[in-house]
Structure formats: C-alpha cells, structure tokens
Amino acid sequence: MATIAVMFKIDGEGVAPALQQAGERLDKANGHAVLDFSTVRRVDPAALSAMQELAATADGRGVKLALRGVNSDVYKVLKLAKLASRFSFLS
Amino acid sequence: MLATLSDERIAYLEGLVRQARTAAAVFTQCTQEDVDRIVKQMVLAGLEQVQYLARLAIEETRLGVLEDKVLKNMVATEFVYNYVRDKRTVGVIREFPERGLIEVAEPIGVIFSLTPITNPTSTVLFKCIMAIKTRNAVIFSPHPNAWRCCYEAVRIMYEAAVKHGAPEGVFTCLEAHDLQDNAYLMRHKDVGLIDATGGPGAVKAAYSSGKPALGVGSGNTPVYLEKTADPDMAVVDIITSKTFDNGTICASEQTVVIDDEIYDLVLKKFADLGAHICNEQEAALLARTVIDPATGFMQPLVVGQKATDIARAVGLSVKPNAKLLIAPIQGVGREHPLSAEKLCPVLAVYRAKSVDEALRVCVDVNHAGGLGHTAVIFSTNDDIIRRFSEAVNAGRIIVNSPGSIGALGGVYNDMVPTFSFGCGTGGGNSTTDNVNVYHYLNIKRVARRIPAHMWFRIPNQIYFNMNAAENLRQFASRSTVLITNPALEQMGLVDIVRRYLPEQTPLHVSVIPDAEPEVKVVLEGVETLNLFRADQIIALGGGSVIDAAKIMKLKYESPQADLEELAAPFLDIRKRVVQYPTEKVNRARLIAISTTSGTGSEITPFAVMFDKQSGRKVTLADYSLTPDVAIVDPQFVMSMPKGLTADTGIDCLTHGLEAAVSIYASPYTDCNALQAIQLAFKYLPIAYEHPHDEEARTMMHNAACIAAIAFANASVGVNHALAHAFGARFRVAHGRANALMLPHVIAYNASVPTKFMPSPNQRAYSAHKKYALIADLLGLGGSTVEEKVKKLITAIEQLLDQLAFPRSIAELGISREEFERAVPDLVKIAFDDPSWRTNPRMPLLKELEGLLWSAYEGRPATQHASRERTA
Numbered sequence: 001m002a003t004i005a006v007m008f009k010i011d012g013e014g015v016a017p018a019l020q021q022a023g024e025r026l027d028k029a030n031g032h033a034v035l036d037f038s039t040v041r042r043v044d045p046a047a048l049s050a051m052q053e054l055a056a057t058a059d060g061r062g063v064k065l066a067l068r069g070v071n072s073d074v075y076k077v078l079k080l081a082k083l084a085s086r087f088s089f090l091s
Numbered sequence: 092m093l094a095t096l097s098d099e100r101i102a103y104l105e106g107l108v109r110q111a112r113t114a115a116a117v118f119t120q121c122t123q124e125d126v127d128r129i130v131k132q133m134v135l136a137g138l139e140q141v142q143y144l145a146r147l148a149i150e151e152t153r154l155g156v157l158e159d160k161v162l163k164n165m166v167a168t169e170f171v172y173n174y175v176r177d178k179r180t181v182g183v184i185r186e187f188p189e190r191g192l193i194e195v196a197e198p199i200g201v202i203f204s205l206t207p208i209t210n211p212t213s214t215v216l217f218k219c220i221m222a223i224k225t226r227n228a229v230i231f232s233p234h235p236n237a238w239r240c241c242y243e244a245v246r247i248m249y250e251a252a253v254k255h256g257a258p259e260g261v262f263t264c265l266e267a268h269d270l271q272d273n274a275y276l277m278r279h280k281d282v283g284l285i286d287a288t289g290g291p292g293a294v295k296a297a298y299s300s301g302k303p304a305l306g307v308g309s310g311n312t313p314v315y316l317e318k319t320a321d322p323d324m325a326v327v328d329i330i331t332s333k334t335f336d337n338g339t340i341c342a343s344e345q346t347v348v349i350d351d352e353i354y355d356l357v358l359k360k361f362a363d364l365g366a367h368i369c370n371e372q373e374a375a376l377l378a379r380t381v382i383d384p385a386t387g388f389m390q391p392l393v394v395g396q397k398a399t400d401i402a403r404a405v406g407l408s409v410k411p412n413a414k415l416l417i418a419p420i421q422g423v424g425r426e427h428p429l430s431a432e433k434l435c436p437v438l439a440v441y442r443a444k445s446v447d448e449a450l451r452v453c454v455d456v457n458h459a460g461g462l463g464h465t466a467v468i469f470s471t472n473d474d475i476i477r478r479f480s481e482a483v484n485a486g487r488i489i490v491n492s493p494g495s496i497g498a499l500g501g502v503y504n505d506m507v508p509t510f511s512f513g514c515g516t517g518g519g520n521s522t523t524d525n526v527n528v529y530h531y532l533n534i535k536r537v538a539r540r541i542p543a544h545m546w547f548r549i550p551n552q553i554y555f556n557m558n559a560a561e562n563l564r565q566f567a568s569r570s571t572v573l574i575t576n577p578a579l580e581q582m583g584l585v586d587i588v589r590r591y592l593p594e595q596t597p598l599h600v601s602v603i604p605d606a607e608p609e610v611k612v613v614l615e616g617v618e619t620l621n622l623f624r625a626d627q628i629i630a631l632g633g634g635s636v637i638d639a640a641k642i643m644k645l646k647y648e649s650p651q652a653d654l655e656e657l658a659a660p661f662l663d664i665r666k667r668v669v670q671y672p673t674e675k676v677n678r679a680r681l682i683a684i685s686t687t688s689g690t691g692s693e694i695t696p697f698a699v700m701f702d703k704q705s706g707r708k709v710t711l712a713d714y715s716l717t718p719d720v721a722i723v724d725p726q727f728v729m730s731m732p733k734g735l736t737a738d739t740g741i742d743c744l745t746h747g748l749e750a751a752v753s754i755y756a757s758p759y760t761d762c763n764a765l766q767a768i769q770l771a772f773k774y775l776p777i778a779y780e781h782p783h784d785e786e787a788r789t790m791m792h793n794a795a796c797i798a799a800i801a802f803a804n805a806s807v808g809v810n811h812a813l814a815h816a817f818g819a820r821f822r823v824a825h826g827r828a829n830a831l832m833l834p835h836v837i838a839y840n841a842s843v844p845t846k847f848m849p850s851p852n853q854r855a856y857s858a859h860k861k862y863a864l865i866a867d868l869l870g871l872g873g874s875t876v877e878e879k880v881k882k883l884i885t886a887i888e889q890l891l892d893q894l895a896f897p898r899s900i901a902e903l904g905i906s907r908e909e910f911e912r913a914v915p916d917l918v919k920i921a922f923d924d925p926s927w928r929t930n931p932r933m934p935l936l937k938e939l940e941g942l943l944w945s946a947y948e949g950r951p952a953t954q955h956a957s958r959e960r961t962a
Contacts, residue, residue: 042120045113045259073120080116080200 005032005066012039015047023054029063034090038069048081055086066090096271104272108281110260111201111228117258118226119198123181129255130172130224136251137168137216137244144212144247147240152208154395159336160213163510167213170501170508171220175528180225184534191539196532198226200283203276205297207289209339209395209434210510211237212244214288217510219248223257225531230282231264232273234289238264270296277302286526288511298519305526307511308518310341311432311461312494313453315479316357317446318350320469324491326360328469329438332493334414338435339395342465342487342498342512346420346430346439346456348449354442358417366415366438367398373407374418374429380405381437382428388460389433398436423455432460446475450482457483462517467494486515486523500525542852544665547759547804548714550683550694555723555793557785560684562722563591568627568680571598572620574640575631576605579686584727588631588684599623605632607701607708608639610654616643617650620679627680630718631727633739634690634825637683638698641716648675654700658709662928671713683718686727688778688791689739689826691746691799693721701819708819710925717803723796725789733779736791737894738826740775743795744768744887745829749808750801751865752840752858753929754850760805765868767798772869772886776893808930809921810836813942816920820913821905830896834884835945837862841880844932858931889953899949910947917943 006029008022022035035054043051058065068090070078078084096104121129137144145160179185185194202222206214211233222229233241242264249262265272273293277285277300285304287297294306316325333344349357362368369377381393381401393401398416402409409416420439423430429439443449457466466485470476480488489497492504500506511526522530554562571592575585580602589598601619603612620628620643628647630640645652649672661667683693692698696714701707731739747767750760771794777787810832818828841859863879866872871886873879897903900910918939921927927934934942 043117045117048113048117076119077116080119081113 005029005034007034007036009036010040012041015040015043016050019047019050019054023057026057026061026063031062032064032066033058034066034068036068037074040074041071043074043077048083051083055083064088096275100272101275104275107230107263107265108201108276108279110263111230112281114258114260115198115200115228118228118261121181121226121256123179125256126181126224126226127176129252129257130175130220132255133220133223133248133251134168134172136247138165140247141165141168144240144244147243148212148237151240152211152237152395154209155336155339163210163213163336164216166499166502166508167216167510168220171217174501174508175220175224178528180528180532191541193537195535195537196225197535199531199533200227201281202227202229202284202286202531203282204229204231205273205287205289205293206231206233206241208234208237211241214510215241215244216248218286219245219262221528221531223252224528227531228261230276231262232268232276233264286511294519305511305513305522305530306520308463308514308520309432309460310464311456311459312342312345312465312467313456313461313483314344314347314467314494315449315453315470316347316349316353317449317468317470317472317475318352319471320491322353322357322360325469326357326364328493330361330364330366330415332495333438334436335495337395337397338433340495341434343434343495344438344467345432346441348441348443348452350449351442351444358440361415361417365412366417367402367407367409367413369407369416369418376405376407377416377418377437378428381433381435382431384428387425387428387431389431393435396435401435401437423452423459430456430459450479453479454482457485463514463520463523464512464518465489465494465498484517486513487525540851545755545757545852548717549800549803550718550721553694553721553723553796555796556789557725559722559724560588560591560726563588563682564593566627566680566682566720567593568596570623570625571596571627571629572623572625573598573600573629573631574616574636574643575600575602576636577602578605579632582730584631584686587726588629603636603639605635607635607699608642609701609703613639613642613646613700617646620647625679627682630681630683631686633685633687634692637685637692637718640681640683641698641718642700642711644679644681645716647679648677650676654711657711660923660925664712671715680720681718682720682722684722684724684727685795687731687735687739688728688795689742691743691795691802693718693723694796694799695803706819707920708815712925721796723792725785725792728788728792729783731782733782736779736782737896738824739795740771740778740791740826741830741891741894741896742826743791743798744771744775745810745833746798746802746807747771748837749810750798750805752861752931753805753808754848754853754931755805755929757805760801763797764801764805765865767794767801768865769868770794770797772890776890779894806929807926809839809927809934809942811926812921812924813939815924815926816917817943820917821903823903827896830891831900831946832942834888834950835942837880837884837887839938839942840930840932845935845938846933848931848933856931885953888950892953898952900947901949914940914943
C-alpha cells in the first residue's frame with residue numbers, strides 16, 4: 001500500500017523554530033515526512049542542532065525524513081556537520 | 092597514553108570538536124564581505140585590549156617586557172590586518188585568465204592550535220584573525236603557564252567575531268588540559284590541521300600525529316656583522332631586537348660573528364649603548380647558568396628575563412641599566428654552551444679573521460639548533476650577502492635589520508607579518524614561509540581546457556615549377572659548397588645548378604654516398620664546409636642528401652652540437668629537454684633542391700641519420716634544421732626511374748594522409764594535406780606511367796612539397812614509425828615500407844581506439860571522419876563514414892597495385908621465421924620513434940605488433956593489380 005508523506009514547509013527566516021514545530025507534529029507522519037527546504041538559503045548552529053534533534057526524534061518514532069529543495073550551500077553544511085546521512089534528499 | 096583519559100574527559104573533548112565542526116560547517120556559508128567585516132571588528136576589539144592582554148601575559152608568565160608585549164599585540168592585530176584586509180580568502184581568490192586557471196578557497200574546517208608561553212596573547216590574536224579570514228574554527232590549546240591570558244585573548248576575539256556574524260563555537264579554548272588532551276585532539280578525525288606554535292616537543296607531537304600540521308622549529312639565529320656594515324646601525328638593531336620582550340622571540344639574535352677589523356669597535360659601541368661585555372670568567376659563569384650542562388639547551392628559568400636579573404642570578408656585577416649581556420665565545424657546539432639558543436638578553440659574540448671563517452661559524456650556529464629558522468647579516472657587500480644567504484639554511488634571512496622584529500614581517504621589510512615561523516625541512520616543518528592566511532586554506536584550482544598554441548613554419552622562400560632554379564641567381568655567395576650524390580652528378584644535374592648561379596660564385600662540389608647519412612659522412616662534409624669557409628650550401632638530391640646537408644650545416648654553424656644528445660626523444664617539440672644550439676661560429680644559407688618528389692626534405696625541419704652501430708635510423712627534429720630556401724623545380728625529377736617515382740610518390744601520399752589525421756592538424760595544415768592527397772591521387776599514376784609528362788611531374792613535385800608543408804607542422808604518425816623501424820631493419824626503401832603499412836594503418840586509425848591520444852586541440856576523435864572527408868574530396872562515393880573509409884582504403888590499395896607495390900612483406904622474400912624474430916625489436920624501435928606521438932590513436936605495443944603482422948600477411952589484390960615494375 002502506498003504511503004503518503006507529511007510535508008513540513010521550513011521557513012527560511014526561522015529554520016530552527018520551524019524544525020522544532022515539525023518535530024512536535026511528527027506523530028502525524030505515517031512513516032514518512034518531507035521537510036521542504038526550498039526557501040532556506042542558510043542554516044546556523046541552532047538550525048543544525050534542531051535538525052539533529054529532529055532526526056533523533058524521527059528515528060525513535062520510525063519516521064523516515066526527507067529534505068526537499070536543499071541548495072548546494074546548505075547541503076555542504078549538512079555534509080560537513082555530518083548530518084547529511086541522517087536524511088534522504090528529494091529534488 | 093590515550094587510555095588514561097576518562098570517559099568524561101573524552102566526552103568533553105568530543106563536545107569541543109563537535110562544536111567546532113558545526114561552526115566550521117556553518118561558516119562555509121559566509122561571504123568574503125562577511126568575513127572581512129568580522130575581521131575588522133575583531134581587530135578593533137583586539138586593539139582596544141592590547142595593553143590589558145600584555146599585562147595579563149606578563150603577570151601570568153613572568154616573561155618579557157610589558158611595553159614590548161603591547162607592541163607585539165599591536166603587530167598581531169594592526170599589521171596582520173593590514174596584510175590580510177585586501178586578500179581574497181572566500182570563493183574565487185585568484186584568477187589567471189591567460190592560463191585558464193582559477194583558484195577557489197576551501198576552508199580547512201577545524202584547526203587545533205597550540206600557542207606558546209613566549210608570545211601568548213599576540214599569537215592568539217594573530218591566529219584568530221587568520222581563522223576568521225579563512226572561515227575556519229579553532230580549538231586553542233595554550234601553554235599551561237599562559238592559559239589565562241590566552242583564554243582572555245580568545246574570549247575577546249570570539250565575542251567580537253560572533254557579535255558581527257561568525258558562527259557560535261568558532262573558537263574554543265581547552266581548559267585545564269595536559270598532553271593527553273593534546274594527543275587526543277591531534278589525532279581526532281574531525282581535526283583538519285594542527286597549527287603548533289610552541290616548543291620542539293609540541294611541534295614533534297603535531298607532526299607525529301599523522302595530521303597535516305604547521306609547526307615552527309626552534310631557532311638559533313646567527314648574525315654576521317661584516318666589516319662593510321654600518322656599525323652604529325647594526326649595534327642599535329641588534330640591541331633593539333635582542334632585548335625586545337627580553338629576547339623571547341625565537342628569531343632573535345643568538346651569536347654575532349664580527350669581522351676582526353671591526354670587532355673591538357663594535358664591542359665598544361655595544362658597551363656604550365648599555366651592553367655588558369663579559370670577561371672570560373664572567374662568560375663561563377654565565378654559560379653555566381643560562382645553559383643546562385646536561386642537555387646543552389637553555390635553562391627555562393632565564394627565558395624572557397631581564398639582563399640585570401640574569402646577571403644577579405649569575406653573580407655578575409653589571410650596571411643597573413645593563414640591557415644585554417655579551418659573552419665572547421671561541422667556537423660553536425656543546426663545548427661552547429653559549430653558542431646555543433638563549434631566549435633572553437644574553438648574546439654570544441665571535442671574532443672572525445676572514446669572511447670564510449665568519450660564514451663557517453654562522454653555518455655552525457645555524458646547524459646547532461636553528462636550521463630553517465632565521466639568520467641575520469649586516470653588510471653593504473652584495474656578494475657577501477649572497478654568499479651568506481647561500482650558506483645558511485634559514486627561512487628568513489634578514490639583511491641590515493633586527494632579527495626578531497624583522498622576521499615578524501611588515502615592519503622592517505615586506506615579508507608577510509606572522510607569529511609563526513615555518514622552518515622548512517631543516518626544522519622538521521612543511522614550509523619555510525611566514526605562516527599566513529594561505530596556510531589556513533585549501534586552494535582548489537579550476538583548470539579550464541586551453542588549446543595548445545600551434546604554429547606554422549616553413550622556409551622563407553619556396554620557388555616552384557619548371558626552371559624555378561633560375562632563382563639561384565639572386566643569392567650572392569663568397570663560397571658555395573654543393574652537396575650531392577654520384578648518380579646525380581653523373582646525370583649532369585650539378586651542371587644545371589652551376590648554370591643558374593651568379594658567375595662569380597665559387598662553387599665546390601662535395602659528393603656523398605647515395606644513402607641515409609652516417610655521422611662519418613656528416614663530419615667529412617663539415618670539414619669541407621670549413622675548408623672552403625662556405626657561406627652557402629646547396630643540397631641537390633633526394634631526402635638523404637638534403638638531410639645530410641641540414642646536419643652538416645648544423646655542425647658547421649654550431650660545432651658544439653652533440654648529435655646524439657639532439658636525437659633524444661621528446662613528446663612535444665615545444666617542451667623538449669634538449670635545445671638546439673643558437674650560438675653560431677659560422678653562418679651559411681642552405682638552399683635545398685629536391686631531385687625526388689616525396690620526402691619533402693627541402694622544406695621540413697627533420698633530418699634522418701643512419702646509426703651504423705645500432706642499425707637504426709635516428710631522427711633529428713628542430714625548426715633550425717629547415718632550409719632557408721627550397722627550390723621545387725621539376726626539371727630535376729624528369730628522369731626519375733619508375734620505381735623511385737612510385738616509392739617517393741607514396742611517401743608523399745602518406746605524408747598527406749598522416750598529417751591530415753594528426754593530433755597537430757590545424758586548418759593551416761589541413762588545406763595543404765588535403766591538396767597534396769588530391770594531387771598525388773591524380774598525378775602519381777600518370778607520372779609513373781608517363782615519366783615524361785611534364786604536368787604530372789610538376790604536380791607531383793609540388794604535391795610532395797605541399798604534403799611536406801603539412802607534415803612539417805602537423806607531423807606524421809604510426810605509419811612512419813613502423814616504416815622507419817621495418818625499413819631500417821630490412822633495408823627496404825622508405826616509400827615502399829610506407830606503402831606496406833598504409834592500408835592497415837588507415838583501418839587501424841579509423842576504428843575506435845583502445846587508447847585515446849591526449850590532445851587538447853582535438854574536441855573529439857575524428858580520424859575516421861577525416862578519412863571520410865578525404866574520400867569525398869577524391870569523389871570515391873559511399874554514404875556513411877564507415878563506407879567512405881573503406882572506399883578510401885580500397886582506392887589506396889588500387890593505387891598501390893597500379894604502382895606495382897608488393898602487397899605484403901612476405902612478398903619481399905622475408906621468411907615468416909625471420910620476420911617473427913625481428914618483430915619484438917621492430918615494435919620497440921617503432922614505439923621509440925617520435926613519429927607516432929602525433930598519431931590520432933595511441934598505439935599499444937600489442938597493436939604495433941598486430942599492424943606489423945597485418946603488413947606481413949598483406950592485403951588482397953585489387954582489380955588494378957599489376958605485377959610489372961621496372962626499376
């Protein structure tokens with residue numbers, strides 16, 4: 001049976017709070033959640049910390065997280081911060 | 092050692108690394124403008140606190156001089172900023188459009204940085220600025236006895252940086268640490284670089300960690316005060332430097348070697364300006380206190396102390412304002428303890444009786460613990476400065492300035508300001524540079540494809556068509572030597588030439604054997620040229636005669652030319668190792684008159700010699716070999732025998748075909764190659780069948796020259812490499828050897844290569860398309876590239892049959908066994924031959940062997956097959 005992923009739009013101006021909100025609503029995801037990063041131009045240490053927490057929460061709840069629309073600068077940050085492997089990436 | 096770290100401690104260290112890693116990752120998003128803004132604000136914040144930090148350093152370390160530490164902090168901020176402010180360190184940092192190169196900065200990430208006790212806060216300020224400028228995060232590990240002041244310096248820099256946009260966690264300072272912490276972090280997989288400014292132990296640990304490291308070595312700066320120096324300036328500079336921060340800078344002067352003539356004067360000047368000159372007994376006492384007799388190294392207690400305090404500790408009676416303690420020494424090494432490094436205001440001096448002795452002692456000091464670091468010379472004699480700089484091994488050789496402040500850079504000279512002196516391999520370091528922002532970057536080079544520069548070179552003058560030799564009249568000469576072979580002389584061709592020469596020209600005829608020239612023949616020819624003091628050489632003959640004349644001219648004009656060396660292999664004529672001589676003791680014009688229609692030697696830069704000893708042909712290639720004048724006059728070929736007509740004609744066709752598909756082919760050579768191929772296809776059969784047909788002879792003679800114009804610039808290919816090897820081994824005429832290989836080589840080049848030939852000028856593999864184009868020009872038909880190539884091969888086979896060429900090597904009477912024995916050598920020789928270097932397809936040894944066997948087995952007969960051939 002096909003599963004429908006829940007989509008969370010991440011606000012480029014407030015990445016960390018948006019990720020925290022997504023974490024709180026992760027229960028609604030039916031095994032899959034997509035975080036839409038298409039408006040995120042930069043991430044700061046707080047955002048990375050929030051992503052780390054979100055990934056841990058998702059692991060605990062058996063939810064697979066996918067990031068959509070990640071630009072190459074942000075992708076590089078995730079790679080350097082060793083967070084890229086915690087997510088899958090969608091175009 | 093790592094096993095003793097507690098879990099809590101490891102968790103703490105891991106936390107530091109994680110924080111730094113995250114900061115470094117986030118930092119990659121900052122622009123040049125971002126980092127420049129942050130750096131400026133950090134520098135301003137640092138400048139505000141220079142005195143505060145200097146005071147903290149003095150209080151904590153009890154080393155140095157407050158005022159000097161303030162100055163150091165200012166250099167570490169203001170001077171370093173002045174250096175880095177305009178430097179690009181983000182994104183594209185340098186562009187070299189003419190080279191198609193762009194350099195792009197990539198941060199290192201996490202840097203683990205050790206800082207010293209001697210320059211604690213200034214080193215921290217310096218490294219923080221470098222790190223932010225390059226978007227790196229740093230974990231600092233200060234010297235334990237300078238931790239508080241360093242921590243404060245890190246805090247001031249960190250707060251300013253984060254306030255203006257740097258990521259949180261960009262700087263951290265290891266707390267209450269020991270060597271185990273350092274060892275753990277030095278080996279941590281997420282630490283990208285260790286920057287160890289500290290003692291030899293720390294530097295060694297950094298380099299032993301297996302991580303990329305910047306480490307400074309210890310110093311032992313020799314100074315040569317040479318008799319031409321300004322002694323007033325030298326003495327003031329040395330005192331300024333050696334007393335700066337009580338001598339804590341490792342680049343400061345340690346032993347001054349003074350020329351005998353000025354020794355007493357210099358010592359008096361030192362004394363006049365506040366130095367205490369020790370007598371022998373005082374020097375011995377000083378040595379025992381300053382240098383640990385057990386190790387030969389300075390006692391830590393004296394580092395950065397005042398001269399008067401050291402004197403008091405030693406028991407010397409000195410003036411209350413003594414700045415410096417100077418101790419004469421008689422040599423260098425453990426028996427002369429004060430020749431070692433002394434990071435305090437204690438200076439050794441040595442009286443040298445000669446420049447050589449002075450340089451020897453400086454080298455000894457340099458090698459006694461200061462390799463790669465710093466050396467100083469005071470002199471106005473440029474030659475002695477040069478000799479000094481060649482003698483000592485020092486990353487910084489400071490001329491007529493203070494060593495310590497000079498080495499810091501940016502004050503007394505234009506060196507890069509630094510607080511970290513690279514000491515090169517002599518000091519166990521990876522660089523001799525003053526460490527700067529570029530050492531905190533990975534520099535990526537974006538290299539665009541650039542087409543290689545090409546050329547088109549031919550003789551200045553080419554005269555062609557019937558009676559073109561009349562143009563000889565215009566060349567005045569005081570002495571002309573004509574080189575030819577016996578047959579041509581007998582045929583009366585020399586007389587024709589003689590008729591065209593200006594009447595007053597003395598002409599001397601030198602007849603050489605009709606074969607590829609051997610060295611002996613060349614040298615005899617040079618003797619003739621020397622005997623007649625020739626200013627003009629006329630080569631009348633085929634390729635062998637003209638090639639001989641080219642080499643004779645070379646040796647006549649440049650007797651030092653080493654033919655064996657000049658024949659050295661090369662891949663690209665522009666980058667060859669061996670250069671042809673440009674110095675000439677004689678000058679002679681070379682006029683080449685070709686008597687065959689094939690080699691094109693009259694206009695090419697090549698000359699083939701036969702090495703009798705090895706039985707190999709040796710090719711010389713250089714544009715200096717190109718004749719000055721070429722005369723392409725068909726009257727000299729009208730009586731060419733059929734066999735020679737065919738052999739040389741096929742050589743001409745092969746030149747055109749190989750030049751057309753060469754990786755050096757260009758629009759300049761293509762037009763000539765294609766024209767020559769068309770002419771050869773049309774006129775070679777006529778010239779062969781009707782030797783007296785003037786038009787056919789003329790056109791074939793022109794075709795040979797035009798093909799040569801193409802291959803003189805685009806070169807040839809595998810066909811020639813194989814033909815040279817095979818022809819030399821079995822004494823088969825060059826054109827015939829080419830003919831045996833030609834259909835097989837075209838099929839080979841037209842197929843998909845096993846290995847492509849690197850060639851920046853070729854956008855795609857195009858040999859098959861070039862062959863198809865040739866087939867079109869010849870009107871051979873075919874609708875696909877493959878068909879056209881096949882038709883070209885068939886047309887060539889038909890031509891070869893028409894000219895009665897053997898269809899296989901076997902037909903020459905060479906047995907399979909004999910050939911089989913020869914093949915390994917032929918392959919080796921062909922692969923050594925420079926001809927294939929421009930072949931479109933890179934030949935594998937196995938493929939060369941395959942081609943040789945294809946030529947042995949031969950090609951099928953065509954409907955044009957003719958077995959009749961007369962010599």
